[in-house]
Amino acid sequence: MNSHEIVVRQLEIEDIPGIIEIEKACFPTPWTHHAFRAEMRNKLAVYQVVETEGKIAAYGGMWLIMEEAHITNVAVHPSFRRRGLGRKVMEALVAEAKKKFSQRMTLEVRKSNTIALELYKSMDFVISGIRPGYYHDNGEDAIIMWKELTIADFLL
Ligand SMILES: CC(C)(COP(=O)(O)OP(=O)(O)OC[C@H]1O[C@@H](n2cnc3c(N)ncnc32)[C@H](O)[C@@H]1OP(=O)(O)O)[C@@H](O)C(=O)NCCC(=O)NCCS
Numbered sequence: 001m002n003s004h005e006i007v008v009r010q011l012e013i014e015d016i017p018g019i020i021e022i023e024k025a026c027f028p029t030p031w032t033h034h035a036f037r038a039e040m041r042n043k044l045a046v047y048q049v050v051e052t053e054g055k056i057a058a059y060g061g062m063w064l065i066m067e068e069a070h071i072t073n074v075a076v077h078p079s080f081r082r083r084g085l086g087r088k089v090m091e092a093l094v095a096e097a098k099k100k101f102s103q104r105m106t107l108e109v110r111k112s113n114t115i116a117l118e119l120y121k122s123m124d125f126v127i128s129g130i131r132p133g134y135y136h137d138n139g140e141d142a143i144i145m146w147k148e149l150t151i152a153d154f155l156l
Helices: 013-026 033-041 085-099 114-122 151-155
Strands: 007-010 045-052 055-065 068-076 104-110 126-131 142-148
Touching: 007 085, 013 033, 013 045, 013 055, 013 068, 033 045, 045 085, 055 085, 068 085, 085 104, 085 114, 104 114, 114 142
Parallel strands: 068 104
Antiparallel strands: 007 045, 045 055, 055 068, 104 142, 126 142
């Protein structure tokens, strides 16, 4: 692989240390190695990573529950932001959800996370509600968003 090539692919066990590095850089309560190993055994879980310049630069995951895709995490390492990788991860999750015939997708995002909110809105996720005080670390509200996967999505 050319070092500047961008590859989007399924999570593999060797990727976990790179993902933990991203978690630690992005979130106040990062998921552990153990949590990701458990996710790899979880038959409902789908995780995608973005690899470039010899590094895991971004990743995202979701659980496919009946006809719904519940996004669990999306994160881009701070040194790889604003290069379209967050969008690539989201597009990969949408594509996987469509392959598994999900009808809709959902996620929660901190009210203050305007960057992520802009990304999700630009991909037709719509705000449907608020979970007050959802985040334990600072009591922040979560915004709940949904995206319907229409017939047109399946034709793309
Ligand atoms: C949110 C996040 C995933 C975006 O990743 P990214 O790779 O930097 O985003 P992209 O370059 O793909 O940009 C996608 C869109 O996000 C928005 N965006 C990204 N960076 C932005 C910034 N600094 N200011 C405003 N909007 C921004 C824009 O809408 C952008 O679309 P555009 O390029 O057409 O303007 C990244 O900032 C991140 O990992 N944040 C920390 C973890 C996190 O908050 N995850 C989401 C939890 S719900």
